[in-house]
Amino acid sequence: MPFTTKTITSEAESPLAYFEKCWNSRSLLVLMVMRELNIKYAGSQVGKWWLLIYPLVTLFIYKLISQYVFKVQSEGVPYVLFALSGIIPWMFFSSVVANSASVFPANRDLVKKSYFPRALLLIVKVVVGVLEMGITLLIYFLLMLIFQFQPTTKLLLLPLAIACNAIVAFSFSLWITVLSMRFRDIFQAVPLLVNLMLWLTPVFYPVAMIPKKFLPLAYFNPMTFVVDAYRFVLIGATFQPFNWVISLIVSILMFITGVLVFIKREDRLVENL
Amino acid sequence: MDVIQVSDISKSFSPPGEQHPFWALNNISFSLKQGDLLAIIGKNGSGKSTLLKILSEIYKPTSGKALIKGRVASVLDFGTGFHPDLTGRENIFFYGALTGFKHSELVSKFDEILDFSGLAAFIDTPLRNYSNGMFVRLAVSVILSLRYDVLILDEVIGAGDSEFRLKMSERLKSFSENGTTILIASHNMNELFNCNAVLWLEAGRMKRFGYDKNTLVEYMEETIGAYRQNLAAKESGNQVSIAKMGITYGGFKLNELWLSDKGQNPKSMFAYDEDIFLQVKATTLQPGASFPFQFGVFDSMSNLLFGTSYQLFNPDFKTKQVGDEISFTALFPKSLFNLGSYFINLYGLHDDGRFKDLGKNVAAFTIIAAEKTAFAPRGSFMPGVIRPFINWQITQ
Missing domain, CATH: 2.70.50.60 (abc- transporter (atp binding component) like domain)
Structure with missing residues (x-):
């Protein structure tokens, strides 16, 4: 077997070398994903049903609110389809982000006793999130049939929307993981902040309902752009790309800086665990 | 050919909130050739584990450089990544991938792993139903059935029953004979007797390094004594x-x-x-x-x-x-x-x-060691718990 030489120094790898390492570990990634799914769902009776129970219950509550408390204009689409098109990307986002501060502590043994590109742990959460979202999307298509809703060709852009969603969620989890090393309060703060962010994101209401003075806030929120993108491809809602330039730039910046900071801090994360 | 080249490696830890960094390793340099079996000795806290973690890429050195040629496997604990809810088979594949093996390689080695462990009947049982001994057997079998260029072991070879320990020690010997470079940190001198090189660490510094087993005896006398x-x-x-x-x-x-x-x-x-x-x-x-x-x-x-x-x-x-x-x-x-x-x-x-x-x-x-006797002169290393005076005679 040819010898490949490994050089160990104090310097962090270049993002390109790091990416190559992640790519070479793809079979480990597949196993980590299977393992995560196995542990989460195998052997538990209710486990797999939570995937359905959570969005359906949430949906039911907001259906009631929207019907009896305040009127939401759902752009001429059945409210169920409208709200779900926001709930689905949001659920994915929050499932990745809400627990990202505890990903390293939960895998303490693994990272302290073996080496693999640590970003895999966060990528696993994203991949599992996408797979789980696949199931809720199937339900969504079923509901489309029930409501006799005719999807447009825009639906073909769904993978692009999912990719944006995944990158935003991944960027947040990178930053939260890095920050959790310095600020222990992050463990408590993140679930609260995710909850707050939900209300700054047009999940249950359309962007058009946001008052003018709060619009800048929405423009900076990367999830606003993601949710709007889903609405665009799923129910053909209006989408003005120009409105979301800032949101998009914020997402891209968060992603690039997140990756760089994570690679630089990866070893310190493990040391201080 | 030097398989491992460690030059001037130092490592400091500065946990958040601490004013002064703690230097766990200071200017460590040594190199090993293919097939070397290095015993790393030193008291707890002397830096053995830190050094092995740096060579395993888990920690980055603060300064210095190390070059390692070939595929490295490090076993810093038994059954790293084993999950109780998964079966023996699933855990074998996960562990193998964690060590950097391709799926196809693991498939081709699977029977050998199974054979070595003697756990064929339980391989599709979740790990939580395994006894402690079975857990260790499974973990060791995976490690010792695969082939590496460099194998790093930290305080792990002492596990298992005596029969299994013997099997392990034989396997390690054949590894190094077949060109695997092995680094072992241990406190048990009897497990280190196959080594040909010794690195003695004291408070993060190199007290001694060399191809001289007698260092083990000196270490025992000084430290444990x-x-x-x-x-x-x-x-x-x-x-x-x-x-x-x-x-x-x-x-x-x-x-x-x-x-x-x-x-x-x-x-x-x-x-x-x-x-x-x-x-x-x-x-x-x-x-x-x-x-x-x-x-x-x-x-x-x-x-x-x-x-x-x-x-x-x-x-x-x-x-x-x-x-x-x-x-x-x-x-x-x-x-x-x-x-x-x-x-x-x-x-x-x-x-x-x-x-x-x-x-x-x-x-x-x-x-x-005795000053005068030829049988146990200063620094002559011999494995074993006792060392009775055995009388040898020859006739020609």
Whole structure:
């Protein structure tokens, strides 16, 4: 077997070398994903049903609110389809982000006793999130049939929307993981902040309902752009790309800086665990 | 060809909130050739694990550089990444991938892993139903069935039953014969006897590195010996190895217990060719009692070597009257113990044959190399718990 030489120094790898390492570990990634799914769902009776129970219950509550408390204009689409098109990307986002501060502590043994590109742990959460979202999307298509809703060709852009969603969620989890090393309060703060962010994101209401003075806030929120993108491809809602330039730039910046900071801090994360 | 080249590696830790960094390693440099088996020794906290973690890429060095050629597997713990909810099979594949093996390689090695572990019947059972021993067997089987260029082991080879340990030690030997470079950190000298190079770390610095096994003996004499003596001295008050016991048991009050030379002078370091005397002073509390104390002699890894008691030597012994102070002296023959350190536990013998623990580590001693004898000259390393003087003869 040819010898490949490994050089160990104090310097962090270049993002390109790091990416190559992640790519070479793809079979480990597949196993980590299977393992995560196995542990989460195998052997538990209710486990797999939570995937359905959570969005359906949430949906039911907001259906009631929207019907009896305040009127939401759902752009001429059945409210169920409208709200779900926001709930689905949001659920994915929050499932990745809400627990990202505890990903390293939960895998303490693994990272302290073996080496693999640590970003895999966060990528696993994203991949599992996408797979789980696949199931809720199937339900969504079923509901489309029930409501006799005719999807447009825009639906073909769904993978692009999912990719944006995944990158935003991944960027947040990178930053939260890095920050959790310095600020222990992050463990408590993140679930609260995710909850707050939900209300700054047009999940249950359309962007058009946001008052003018709060619009800048929405423009900076990367999830606003993601949710709007889903609405665009799923129910053909209006989408003005120009409105979301800032949101998009914020997402891209968060992603690039997140990756760089994570690679630089990866070893310190493990040391201080 | 140098497979591993470590140049000037230092490592400091600065946990958040700490003012001053802690230097775990200072300027470590050494290199190893293909097939070398390096023993890394040193006290707890000397930097062994930190060094192995740097070579395993888990930690990054603060300065310095290391070059490693080929595929590295590091086993810093048994069953890293094993999950109790997954089956033996699933865990094998996960562990293999974690070590950097392709799925196809694992598939082709699977039967060998299964064979080595002897766990074929349980391979599709979740790990939580495994006994501790089975868990270890599975973990070790994966490690030792695959092939690496460099294998890093931290304090793990001592696990499992003795049969399995032997299997492991044979496998490691054949690994290094087939060109795998192995680095082992351990406290158990008997597990390091296959090594050809030794790296001795002390407080993060290199005390010694070289292709000289005798370093192991020096290390044992200095480090473990000093530790045991300190412990014995602490437990026995101020004087080395004299224990003021005051233990009352079975019609006796134990007054004093110590190890000595011929002249009853307390001593804890003996040359290989020197007799060791165990001195016991006790007062009788009742007439007609037999000697109730038993002594267990252990090596530094807490293996019991043997037990001994005056009553076994002289079964008819009975005390005559109350208040007598009797001195018992036991002679442990010279040229019996291997170089290293030993300690003695004290037990009381019940009438029904059971033992009662009366004191742990009541005395300790270290055997150092003899000056004169050809059999155990200074620094000659020989594996094994005991090292009896064996008489060899030749006829031509």
